[in-house]
Amino acid sequence: xxxxxxxxxxxxxxxxxxxxxxxxxxxxxxxxxxxxxxxxxxxxxxxxxxxxxxxxxxxxxxxxxxxxxxxxxxxxxxxxxxxxxxxxxxxxxxxxxxxxxxxxxxxxxxxxxxxxxxxxxxxxxxxxxxxxxxxxxxxxxxxxxxxxxxxxxxxxxxxxxxxxxxxxxxxxxxxxxxxxxxxxxxxxxxxxxxxxxxxxxxxxxxxxxxxxxxxxxxxxxxxxxxxxxxxxxxxxxxxxxxxxxxxxxxxxxxxxxxxxxxxxxxxxxxxxxxxxxxxxxxxxxxxxxxxxxxxxxxxxxxxxxxxxxxxxxxxxxxxxxxxxxxxx
Numbered sequence: 001x002x003x004x005x006x007x008x009x010x011x012x013x014x015x016x017x018x019x020x021x022x023x024x025x026x027x028x029x030x031x032x033x034x035x036x037x038x039x040x041x042x043x044x045x046x047x048x049x050x051x052x053x054x055x056x057x058x059x060x061x062x063x064x065x066x067x068x069x070x071x072x073x074x075x076x077x078x079x080x081x082x083x084x085x086x087x088x089x090x091x092x093x094x095x096x097x098x099x100x101x102x103x104x105x106x107x108x109x110x111x112x113x114x115x116x117x118x119x120x121x122x123x124x125x126x127x128x129x130x131x132x133x134x135x136x137x138x139x140x141x142x143x144x145x146x147x148x149x150x151x152x153x154x155x156x157x158x159x160x161x162x163x164x165x166x167x168x169x170x171x172x173x174x175x176x177x178x179x180x181x182x183x184x185x186x187x188x189x190x191x192x193x194x195x196x197x198x199x200x201x202x203x204x205x206x207x208x209x210x211x212x213x214x215x216x217x218x219x220x221x222x223x224x225x226x227x228x229x230x231x232x233x234x235x236x237x238x239x240x241x242x243x244x245x246x247x248x249x250x251x252x253x254x255x256x257x258x259x260x261x262x263x264x265x266x267x268x269x270x271x272x273x274x275x276x277x278x279x280x281x282x283x284x285x286x287x288x289x290x291x292x293x294x295x296x297x298x299x300x301x302x303x304x305x306x307x308x309x310x311x312x313x314x315x316x317x318x319x320x321x322x323x324x325x326x327x328x
Contacts, residue, residue, distance in 0.1 A: 078112035086115045102243050103167035104213075114160060121156030128152070171213050172244050178211030179246050180275040182218070187268040196254070196264060197225045217241055231258060246275060 087093050093111060100110045107113075129149040133142075182203055189199035201222040208215020217238055224234040235251040250271055257267045 078109055078116045081116045081119055082112040085119055086111070098240060099164055099168065101241055102171065103164045104171055105164075114164070118157055118160050121159060122153050123156075125152035125156040126150070168243070172242065174211060175213045175217070175242050176244050176246060177279075178207065178214050179244070180272065180279050181210065182207045182214050183250065183268065183272045183275055187265065187272050190265045190268060196258070197222070197231070200225070246278070 087096070096114065097111050100106070100114060126149040129145065129152050133145050185203045185206055186199055189202050190196065194202060200218055204215050204218025204222055207218065220241070221234050221238045224237065225231060232255050235254055239248045239251040253267045253271055254264065257264045
């Protein structure tokens with residue numbers, strides 16, 4: 001035991017130097033990335049370059065005349081980490097990218113950043129425990145320190161996954177709460193004479209003030225439609241990005257109405273009424289669950305205080321009157 005403690009103490013200086021080197025290395029890479037981004041911005045702002053050529057060439061299926069901006073140093077590092085520890089097949093990569101998109105991380109390097117953060121946390125947290133081991137071993141056994149290091153590594157490995165799942169649930173709940181309002185706005189726009197594409201764009205502008213998640217997603221579908229994507233594919237992408245049943249049913253109704261040539265306004269009116277009923281049912285369900293949820297703090301906190309308040313006078317009387325009588 002003493003030899004292990006002395007070994008940890010002797011190696012703490014070397015570990016400290018390794019951490020300092022890693023910090024300086026990543027700080028240098030971050031500075032290089034910032035400088036590269038500034039250079040890319042300057043190149044894009046140079047006069048005489050038609051930045052619309054990229055979109056026009058992409059729509060016509062021709063190669064773009066404007067070269068793509070080279071990835072930064074950090075993006076290359078993230079990509080290498082993903083190639084080493086990430087999934088090897090495209091199906092798993094697409095699944096991770098879809099989850100990150102649903103969580104609000106839709107950048108081009110979102111997947112590589114996700115795996116890089118997992119690697120850094122799974123290595124960095126145990127490293128912090130090792131650095132603090134000389135101080136911890138004075139009061140805690142070495143086995144406890146090693147166990148804490150292993151648990152810290154597991155926590156760092158799975159924390160990004162838990163955070164992404166939490167973000168997905170929060171964004172889906174926000175979208176689910178604001179979707180009936182967005183559907184009512186879409187119905188009003190369609191009945192006012194706007195086409196479906198213009199109505200989706202208008203709803204994205206208006207609903208984003210109260211529900212930013214829905215506003216962002218409607219803006220994206222508007223951009224996809226203006227870029228030349230088919231309406232059916234754009235609507236299906238919207239359903240995948242949000243991942244809630246209400247949007248999937250709406251997309252199915254809109255695609256069916258567009259294919260069969262039926263009235264979109266009538267289909268939206270029926271679906272909006274169904275969404276309002278579902279929202280009311282969810283509110284009633286939460287209200288019915290409230291008494292059961294209140295029973296736990298009632299039994300755990302309020303009931304003991306109430307019993308103590310009722311029994312305190314009797315206990316005081318027993319201590320003052322009965323105990324002296326029994327003792328005398």
